[in-house]
Amino acid sequence: MCGMCGLLGGGNHWSNSGVPVDGASVRRRRHLQVSLANRILTAFRLRLDDFQGQSFILRSPTGAVELVADFTEIWKVAEKMLGRSLDPLVLFENETDQ
């Protein structure tokens, strides 16, 4: 974490190293990633926001808020907030999966 600004520095995470030349700015791609993640998380009443292009803020319906560095951590924290696992092998198996 940066001692001056408190940012977690998740910008180096592998998921940020996407398409090198397609005209989309890094910022735009990050917002796209967040909106897609929210398509998953909204079903569980969680919400993700970008924080300074370096980290993310994950919020639960009960008011819990956590600053997380990258997508590796997001799913861990989401599972902790929900008290249940998020398994991609069964997610979306039926549209009513909550």
Add this chain to the structure above:
Amino acid sequence: MSTAYDVIPITLVTGFLGSGKSTLLADLLQGDAARDTAVLVNEFGEVGLDHLLIGAIDAQTILLDNGCLCCAVRGELREALATLYSRRSRGEVPAFSRVVLETSGLATPAPIVATLLGDPIIRSHFVIAGTLTVVDAANFEWQQRDHPEWLAQVSAADRLLVGKADLIDQVRTDRLFAILTELNPTASIVVKQTSTDTNVLRASLFEPGDIHNMIRNLGKAARNAFPSRSQAPYKHREGLLDSQVTSFCMTFDTRIDWEVFTLWFTMLLNRHGNSILRVKGLLWLKGSERPAILHAIRHIVYPVLHPENVDADLSGDKISQLVFIAEGLTLDRLVSSYRRFQHQLEDCSR
């Protein structure tokens, strides 16, 4: 942009106890070949012996003797590398251009890779050039059966070096090759025999990961992939039944949407990372004419590379492929899971 400092390649040399790692290094790091190489040796036990065994080599040898590198001395590994780089910068040691890290025979490579990739200082100065796993041809059956470390070491390899092959007959050699090819279809295999050219062995130790070679191996792996154990007629599969480890190749019929893929893959590693020994693959992304090289060991994903100038022969059909070495996961489950993600997310991603 160029870096204002050197980034030094590290070759990880692993292999089970007694497989011949130290002997190999002693053979290969003599004379001029070792002049620009620093060697870190990890010992398991109270008294380090391996540094005595390879004491004849000319490289600078540092002994990490506080225990197994996979658990006890990750902090020490970090400190040793940082100190080594610092001393090199100050001119206290010769300006080595590569590092060989010999792990203890009981180390599993994933935590070591995590240390090398996770520490901001270490990853700024060092890059993992590859993992060479030495396989003991004379003892592979019981090592495979009794020690999960053997499996972790073989599956983590970029290159497999089969030692003591002179000691076994052709039937056992064929069986070992079949097992290695199934467990790690993307790794190249070199056999060390008394007649083997030292330069060939040295190349397997030092040559950086060649993208073209890796793509070739991936293509080979895709052709030889074993979609499920039940469809496999090979006798050696019986030896793998207990471990439930299989390798399979996941092929994508459309270009990859990077954002959708990263959500799916990070979630997969979060929940099933302990079951995924290795993932290696080539992804063709929407919006890019350069492939993305993905490389993961358990939960850890290496920095993604986007190589330029990939041979047209190798990239002609531009089909994305991921080779998984996994325990208890099947190709069908992964494919249907990814398709559901595609269906749910891709319609709103553009």
